[in-house]
Every structure is written in C-alpha cells, then in structure tokens.
Amino acid sequence: MENLLRYLVKFFAGIYFDFKKPSQRKDSYIAVTGKVLDKKELNNMIDATLDMWLTTGRFNDKFEAKMASFLGVKHFLTTNSGSSANLLALTALTSHKLGNRRIKKGDEVITVSAAFPTTISPIVQCGLVPVFADVNVGTYNIEAEQIEECITPKTKAIFLAHILGNPINLGVIQKICQKHNLWLIEDNCDGLGAQYDGKYTGTYGHISTFSFYPAHHITMGEGGALATNDTQLFRIILSFRDWGRDCWCPPGKDNTCKNRFNMQLGNLPFGYDHKYTYSHLGFNLKITDWQAACGLAQTDKLLGFIAAREKNFNNLFLGLKQFEKYFILPSWEAGAKPCWFGFPLTVKADAGFDKISLCKFLESKGIGTRQLFTGNILRQPAFTDDDISFRIRNSELLSSRDLGPQHYAMLPNTDTVMNYTFWIGVWPGITQEGIERIIAAFGEFINSQKK
Numbered sequence: 460m461e462n463l464l465r466y467l468v469k470f471f472a473g474i475y476f477d478f479k480k481p482s483q484r485k486d487s488y489i490a491v492t493g494k495v496l497d498k499k500e501l502n503n504m505i506d507a508t509l510d511m512w513l514t515t516g517r518f519n520d521k522f523e524a525k526m527a528s529f530l531g532v533k534h535f536l537t538t539n540s541g542s543s544a545n546l547l548a549l550t551a552l553t554s555h556k557l558g559n560r561r562i563k564k565g566d567e568v569i570t571v572s573a574a575f576p577t578t579i580s581p582i583v584q585c586g587l588v589p590v591f592a593d594v595n596v597g598t599y600n601i602e603a604e605q606i607e608e609c610i611t612p613k614t615k616a617i618f619l620a621h622i623l624g625n626p627i628n629l630g631v632i633q634k635i636c637q638k639h640n641l642w643l644i645e646d647n648c649d650g651l652g653a654q655y656d657g658k659y660t661g662t663y664g665h666i667s668t669f670s671f672y673p674a675h676h677i678t679m680g681e682g683g684a685l686a687t688n689d690t691q692l693f694r695i696i697l698s699f700r701d702w703g704r705d706c707w708c709p710p711g712k713d714n715t716c717k718n719r720f721n722m723q724l725g726n727l728p729f730g731y732d733h734k735y736t737y738s739h740l741g742f743n744l745k746i747t748d749w750q751a752a753c754g755l756a757q758t759d760k761l762l763g764f765i766a767a768r769e770k771n772f773n774n775l776f777l778g779l780k781q782f783e784k785y786f787i788l789p790s791w792e793a794g795a796k797p798c799w800f801g802f803p804l805t806v807k808a809d810a811g812f813d814k815i816s817l818c819k820f821l822e823s824k825g826i827g828t829r830q831l832f833t834g835n836i837l838r839q840p841a842f843t844d845d846d847i848s849f850r851i852r853n854s855e856l857l858s859s860r861d862l863g864p865q866h867y868a869m870l871p872n873t874d875t876v877m878n879y880t881f882w883i884g885v886w887p888g889i890t891q892e893g894i895e896r897i898i899a900a901f902g903e904f905i906n907s908q909k910k
C-alpha cells in the first residue's frame with residue numbers, strides 16, 4: 460500500500476513536471492551556468508519528503524558512498540556549501556588532535572588572489588596569513604615556480620582551487636608539499652570530473668572540497684562536500700561539521716562507539732554522555748536529505764555532464780580559434796584533463812577593444828558573461844576597507860591598509876586577469892546551436908570594431 464501511494468504521488472508530480480518544466484529557462488538567453496534536472500531528481504526529493512526524516516539521512520548515506528566510489532577516496536562527507544567545505548577543511552587543520560602538525564594562529568597559507576572569495580576567507584577567518592603568488596594568464600592557476608619563494612618557516616599549507624575546472628600543476632605542487640611538509644587543500648568546487656595524470660582532481664590533497672550549487676557540475680541546490688583518505692582528518696572534519704562533538708553517531712542513532720557512558724574525556728565526570736562531549740568548538744554545517752536526494756539523482760548523470768562540458772568546450776575552442784589575434788585562449792598543464800566550469804578568455808592588450816564593451820555586447824545578444832570571480836581580491840573592498848595581514852610572494856608581512864601600486868605590481872598577471880579576463884558558459888544545457896550563436900556574436904563584435 461505504501462509503495463502504491465508513493466508511486467501515485469510521484470506519478471502526479473511527474474505530470475506537473477512535464478507540463479511546467481520548472482527547471483528550464485523559457486527564453487533564449489545562454490546563461491553561463493545552469494542546472495539540468497528531470498523527474499528523477501523530483502522523484503527522489505518526493506521520496507525524501509514522504510520519509511519526513513528532514514535532516515541528513517538515507518539519501519545522504521547513498522550520495523556519500525556513491526561519490527566516494529566515483530572518486531576512489533576513503534571518506535566523502537557532505538556539508539551545506541562549497542564555502543562551508545573550505546571553512547571546514549582549513550579549520551580541521553587547526554585541531555589540537557593533530558599535535559605538532561596543527562596549524563596555529565599566525566601561520567601562513569599559500570594561495571592566489573585571482574580566486575573565488577571563499578577559498579581565501581577561511582584563511583583569514585582561522586587567524587592565518589594568506590600568502591599570494593601570481594597566476595598564469597591562460598591556465599588562470601598559480602605560477603607553480605613562484606611557490607618556493609613564498610615559503611617561510613611559518614608556511615603550513617597550500618590552498619588552491621582548480622579554477623574553472625582547470626587542474627593546478629599537481630605534479631610540482633605535491634613535490635613542494637612533500638619537501639616542506641605542507642598540507643595541501645584542493646578546492647575542487649569548480650573541478651568535479653577533471654583529471655590530473657589519469658586520476659580525478661579532489662583525490663590529491665590531504666583534504667579536497669566540492670560545491671553542489673546549481674552552477675556546478677552536479678547540484679543539490681545548496682551543498683558541498685569534503686574528501687579525504689585520512690581517517691583522522693575525516694573524524695576531525697565530522698566533529699567540526701557537527702557542533703564540535705566527539706561522538707560520531709549519525710542522526711537518530713545512539714551509542715555507535717559502544718562506550719557512550721564509559722569514558723573519561725576532558726575534565727568531565729567519568730561516564731559523561733559521549734553524545735554531549737565536545738572535542739572542538741564547531742559548527743553545524745550538515746545538509747538535509749532533500750538536498751542529498753537531489754544530488755543522488757544527479758550522480759547518475761555525472762559522466763554525461765562531463766562529456767557534454769568537454770564537447771561544448773572543444774566546439775567553442777575550435778570556433779573561437781579564428782580570433783586568436785584578439786584573445787588569449789585557455790591553456791592547461793601537461794598531464795591535466797580539465798572538466799571546464801566555464802570558458803575563459805583574455806582580451807589582448809592590443810586587441811583594439813576592451814573587455815567590458817565586449818561583455819556588454821554579448822549580454823545584449825543574450826549571451827551570459829562572468830568575470831573571473833574576485834579579479835584581484837587585494838583590490839576588493841573586503842581588503843582595502845579592512846585591516847588584514849597578508850604577504851605577497853617573498854614580501855614582509857603587510858597590512859591591507861597599506862596596499863599601494865608597488866604591491867599590485869608584484870602580481871602583474873593577477874591584475875591582467877582583473878582587467879582583461881572574462882568567461883562564458885560550457886554547461887550541458889548549452890546546445891550546438893547555442894555554441895554557434897556565441898561564435899557568431901564574437902565575429903559580429905570583432906567586425907564592428909574594424910569599421
């Protein structure tokens with residue numbers, strides 16, 4: 460009876476879905492990103508609703524197991540956004556449980572300032588010092604050969620995104636991490652499905668992070684995750700995610716440790732309930748089972764999404780190559796197989812037009828454009844209007860209040876990205892007709908500039 464009733468609810472919801480197609484845009488605008496959903500996501504979310512479990516539950520268990528197996532990692536743990544995943548990743552490395560490997564206030568973390576903001580904000584929020592290296596114009600990732608000059612005795616970690624799904628130079632970066640005993644955090648929020656040396660990105664770092672916001676390769680509305688092969692790090696991340704508790708019982712379960720009233724922890728009385736024992740001062744950053752239900756249906760489509768992104772990227776690349784005189788086309792490291800989040804282009808300084816005029820033109824033709832996130836975060840009000848300590852490459856400790864042209868000059872490519880780089884979409888919802896429209900619009904703009 461229950462199954463029949465579930466079937467009927469889903470059947471009628473499916474009729475509504477077919478009638479309304481709620482996840483599809485009704486106009487011809489070619490958005491830079493978007494979600495591809497069908498009745499499978501809806502059915503799973505209805506099942507999650509009928510369960511009325513509400514918090515992290517059976518769909519989450521399946522989603523985590525499926526993603527761990529897809530990536531080939533030991534632990535995959537969901538959280539409510541990619542930004543939360545980044546915060547948890549870095550916070551985990553400050554845990555007292557890591558002994559002398561723990562990152563302490565004032566320690567330094569190497570990153571880049573042409574970035575998504577929440578790759579950088581956890582560094583400052585954890586009381587650490589970001590150290591900025593420059594990026595390459597073409598890959599838009601760190602100039603790996605600058606990393607060594609950033610290192611001081613205070614350097615404890617490298618925290619970098621595979622920006623727009625383009626893998627960082629993991630070969631060089633892993634060697635540096637080993638040589639200097641540094642933690643590596645991969646922000647893989649843009650890069651699910653990308654590979655380096657035949658292995659998925661998000662499997663190289665001590666901790667890696669993922670985003671399932673609708674713009675990303677798979678979605679659950681809002682959502683994120685962390686991956687690690689290190690069981691101690693997994694337990695620490697779990698603790699920080701779930702209020703800081705020492706207990707690892709899933710929602711609705713008790714006494715998983717079989718020692719619930721039988722431990723001496725901290726200065727608490729012997730046998731104080733393990734469920735209410737806190738080894739960290741944590742957060743609550745879990746997801747609901749509706750989110751997991753949606754994400755689980757998306758995992759079945761992941762390989763198809765990866766292939767569609769690759770096809771769209773390749774067709775755009777072929778079509779835009781004729782305009783190479785005006786643009787720097789995207790490039791990637793040897794050994795890297797990007798899974799593009801977007802298609803980045805840098806307008807050459809002598810192109811004869813500026814990036815904003817081109818973006819405005821493309822938008823007027825119904826083609827979405829985006830900037831490369833922060834451009835240069837050191838120029839954002841979050842830095843210029845505050846008092847943040849940081850370093851640039853091998854500089855002394857600087858305050859954001861003192862930022863001036865001499866500092867920006869140390870990251871010339873980052874400013875080039877801010878001034879000349881933008882990106883357009885490659886997501887699976889873009890059709891071949893859309894790709895042709897994009898290429899034609901570039902041609903039209905360039906011809907109009909010649910007159």
Ligand SMILES: Cc1ncc(COP(=O)(O)O)c(C=O)c1O
Nearest residue numbers: 540541542575620648649670672
């Ligand atoms: C590189 C990168 N890191 C982190 C995030 C944050 O993810 P979320 O939007 O899920 O918080 C994003 C978001 O697009 C991103 O592009």
